[in-house]
Amino acid sequence: MIDQKLINRINELAHKxxxxxxxxxERQEQQQLYKVYLGAIRGQVKQQLSNIRFVDKH
Incomplete structure (x- = not known):
């Protein structure tokens, strides 16, 4: 799950x-946080794509 603490920590490590x-x-922590973040984003995209329905207008 993406929360503000996760984003803040990712940004802190990126700046540092x-x-x-x-x-x-810290490199290991950054890699782990990226995995969590990207996994959440991928899950959100998959959820959005699974809700798409095509309608034939013919």
């Missing part, structure tokens, strides 16, 4: 990566 770099533990 660009400025001072990440420790090995």
């Amino acid at each position: 990566k660009k400025t001072v770099g990440l420790t090995a533990e």
Whole structure:
């Protein structure tokens, strides 16, 4: 589930990566957070696609 804390932490780590770099533990945490985030996004997209119905207008 995507919540604001997850997004904030991802953004914190991304900013730190660009400025001072990440420790090995932080890189691992970032990878795990990305997996959670992307999994949630993929789930939302699949849900939206499963609700699409095509209508033949003929």
